[in-house]
Amino acid sequence: MVVPEQNSNVPTDSVTKPAAELETASGTRRRTDYTVRTFAPEQWGQLDKFATFFVISFPDSKPVERRAVSGVGNHFRKAVVLRSLAARLMPQLGIDRQELNERGYISADNATELAAVVESVFTELYSAVDCARKTLSARYPVRGMPDSTRGMFNRAREGRFDGLLPPGLLAAIKEAEWYEPQDSTG
Numbered sequence: 001m002v003v004p005e006q007n008s009n010v011p012t013d014s015v016t017k018p019a020a021e022l023e024t025a026s027g028t029r030r031r032t033d034y035t036v037r038t039f040a041p042e043q044w045g046q047l048d049k050f051a052t053f054f055v056i057s058f059p060d061s062k063p064v065e066r067r068a069v070s071g072v073g074n075h076f077r078k079a080v081v082l083r084s085l086a087a088r089l090m091p092q093l094g095i096d097r098q099e100l101n102e103r104g105y106i107s108a109d110n111a112t113e114l115a116a117v118v119e120s121v122f123t124e125l126y127s128a129v130d131c132a133r134k135t136l137s138a139r140y141p142v143r144g145m146p147d148s149t150r151g152m153f154n155r156a157r158e159g160r161f162d163g164l165l166p167p168g169l170l171a172a173i174k175e176a177e178w179y180e181p182q183d184s185t186g
Contacts, residue, residue: 047073058139065138071131079124086117129179140165153179 041049054069055061092110100106126149133149142164146152155161156173165173 047076062138065135068131068134068138072128072135075124075128075131079121079128082117082121082124086114086121089114089117136165136169150180 041052044052051069051073055066058065089110093114096106096108096110130149133152137145137147137152142161144155144160146155153173153176156165156170161170
């Protein structure tokens, strides 16, 4: 059992714990203490920062906004986990290829599993974008804001929200090439 040191000058919100004693090459024993930090905002991504400070920044936020902000992060983290799973499944495609070479046909079990996981990655990413849209429409209830992610992007690109939404936010929506990029030829 690890117990915090009794006579420590460490603040009460962090705990210094002794590690096991280690024997060095010269045969002497040495003990290393470490501090566990649970609050490290410099290591947070944009979603974590926004979600953490949303309620403080917008104390008048509605429950639907808080749930939508939480949904953005949750769906994005799930997409990251699923992407990692897809990367681990990819080498299994060799089994399908080997089966094809040996039998002339495949059951494609591994390819089917990988396809389902990859599809889920995109579904989770879309859900994160949709939750961001819900947050936006609740925070900025402008006339003509559709209850549709595609509609919001299209109307923003048509200029229907110009002057109604913050310029930086509007620019980010308009310039998001990953969401139905505009044809550069016309």
